[in-house]
Amino acid sequence: MKRWFRVVTISIFAIAAVSLVVIQLVQTRRTLSNSDNMFSVSVGNAMEDVLNQLDNDSPNAASSFSYQDLDSLIVEELIINGIDLHPVVGVYDGSQGSFLYSSDPRREDDLANSPYRYSFRPQGVVSTNQFFIILSFSYTDLFLQRNPTIYLYMSLFLILVIAVMFFISLRTISNQRKLDQMKSEFINNMTHEIKTPISTISLACEMLSDETISQDAASRANFIGIVADENQRMRVLVETILQSAKMSNKNFSINPKEVDVNAIVDKVLKSFKLTFSNRNGCVETHLDADPSVIVADELHMTNLIYNLVDNGIKYSTGAPHIIVSTSTDGKHFFLSVKDHGIGMSKSDQKHIFEKFYRVSTGDVHNVKGFGIGLNYVAQVVHLHHGHITVESEPNHGSTFTVSLPLKG
Numbered sequence: 001m002k003r004w005f006r007v008v009t010i011s012i013f014a015i016a017a018v019s020l021v022v023i024q025l026v027q028t029r030r031t032l033s034n035s036d037n038m039f040s041v042s043v044g045n046a047m048e049d050v051l052n053q054l055d056n057d058s059p060n061a062a063s064s065f066s067y068q069d070l071d072s073l074i075v076e077e078l079i080i081n082g083i084d085l086h087p088v089v090g091v092y093d094g095s096q097g098s099f100l101y102s103s104d105p106r107r108e109d110d111l112a113n114s115p116y117r118y119s120f121r122p123q124g125v126v127s128t129n130q131f132f133i134i135l136s137f138s139y140t141d142l143f144l145q146r147n148p149t150i151y152l153y154m155s156l157f158l159i160l161v162i163a164v165m166f167f168i169s170l171r172t173i174s175n176q177r178k179l180d181q182m183k184s185e186f187i188n189n190m191t192h193e194i195k196t197p198i199s200t201i202s203l204a205c206e207m208l209s210d211e212t213i214s215q216d217a218a219s220r221a222n223f224i225g226i227v228a229d230e231n232q233r234m235r236v237l238v239e240t241i242l243q244s245a246k247m248s249n250k251n252f253s254i255n256p257k258e259v260d261v262n263a264i265v266d267k268v269l270k271s272f273k274l275t276f277s278n279r280n281g282c283v284e285t286h287l288d289a290d291p292s293v294i295v296a297d298e299l300h301m302t303n304l305i306y307n308l309v310d311n312g313i314k315y316s317t318g319a320p321h322i323i324v325s326t327s328t329d330g331k332h333f334f335l336s337v338k339d340h341g342i343g344m345s346k347s348d349q350k351h352i353f354e355k356f357y358r359v360s361t362g363d364v365h366n367v368k369g370f371g372i373g374l375n376y377v378a379q380v381v382h383l384h385h386g387h388i389t390v391e392s393e394p395n396h397g398s399t400f401t402v403s404l405p406l407k408g
């Protein structure tokens with residue numbers, strides 16, 4: 001999908017979704033406000049009836065007038081007008097600025113601010129003052145009285161659904177983009193990684209075909225060594241990609257048998273001999289594990305050790321200094337690969353075992369890779385029921401430690 005097309009599609013979708021949400025909100029507000037208006041009209045009608053009744057009462061009734069009667073009269077009329085609520089009722093002397101009566105004195109502040117106020121003259125009271133009957137409904141009552149219809153609930157629900165779907169779509173699109181980016185990075189890196197050994201091998205072959213060089217035993221051995229190392233490099237590379245892809249398959253299984261890990265370490269380190277000498281590096285070994293035999297898949301163990309040592313070299317600036325150690329505690333076998341390279345931050349350490357994760361390098365180093373080596377290593381460790389940990393500090397190097405259950 002072209003970038004401009006994606007931007008246009010997302011923009012149209014965003015505008016449409018936002019407009020829909022706004023329209024729904026406006027509609028919802030209108031519905032609620034209509035229901036508020038209807039409520040006010042009904043209260044007004046009820047109060048009109050109440051005031052009429054108070055006016056029509058015979059003058060003799062004046063003496064028997066009580067505010068409790070007023071309370072029940074209001075409730076009765078509210079019910080007749082479809083409002084089954086018990087508001088707080090107050091009788092307010094507008095000129096004195098005080099309440100003659102309130103059914104709940106604690107709510108006089110609410111009464112003073114209530115919009116439901118109706119001018120009236122108490123019977124038997126001879127005064128030019130202005131009096132009001134004021135009703136105050138609680139917020140909960142008012143909300144319930146709005147009587148939100150199923151239509152309203154549906155609207156609110158649909159607004160929520162649209163908003164959620166919109167964000168899910170945006171996230172899917174952004175994930176898709178990331179995946180595309182990763183794919184093209186992966187292909188670029190793979191091409192680079194495979195091209196380098198191919199050109200080194202072809203150069204070495206050219207040298208070997210030169211008679212003066214091929215007759216010198218030391219030079220010949222050197223170039224044959226280069227071919228063998230680069231070949232091994234490509235083998236592990238292809239192996240890692242293939243095995244990593246295979247491991248995604250649920251039916252993937254390993255082929256465990258008794259293997260001597262110290263011997264595998266020796267074999268792997270031999271294949272790096274030339275790389276170390278080319279970079280003036282050195283490798284130290286402390287293969288103290290005794291026994292060093294565990295039940296494991298030899299191919300995967302070889303690739304695991306190769307990947308860890310290869311990373312140690314790759315992520316060392318200058319001459320690499322790698323220390324490979326093995327040990328046991330009677331129950332577990334420990335293998336650790338320590339380097340003195342560029343190291344990594346705590347936040348990167350949390351992600352390096354994820355597939356395709358590569359620390360963003362900036363100017364610090366420019367090492368090509370796929371970001372699948374450590375993911376593969378972690379999966380191999382997992383399949384062998386072990387653990388892998390990393391200790392690292394930027395510019396001070398890293399130590400990867402694998403612990404595996406010992407045989408038996």
Ligand code: ADP
Binds near residue numbers: 312344352359370372
């Ligand atoms: P890559 O092919 O990029 O090396 P890996 O899965 O082997 O992929 O490693 C993932 C990332 O972890 C690397 O890109 C690198 O940034 C970081 N990393 C791995 N090993 C080391 C190490 N020994 N020192 C510093 N950083 C490392």
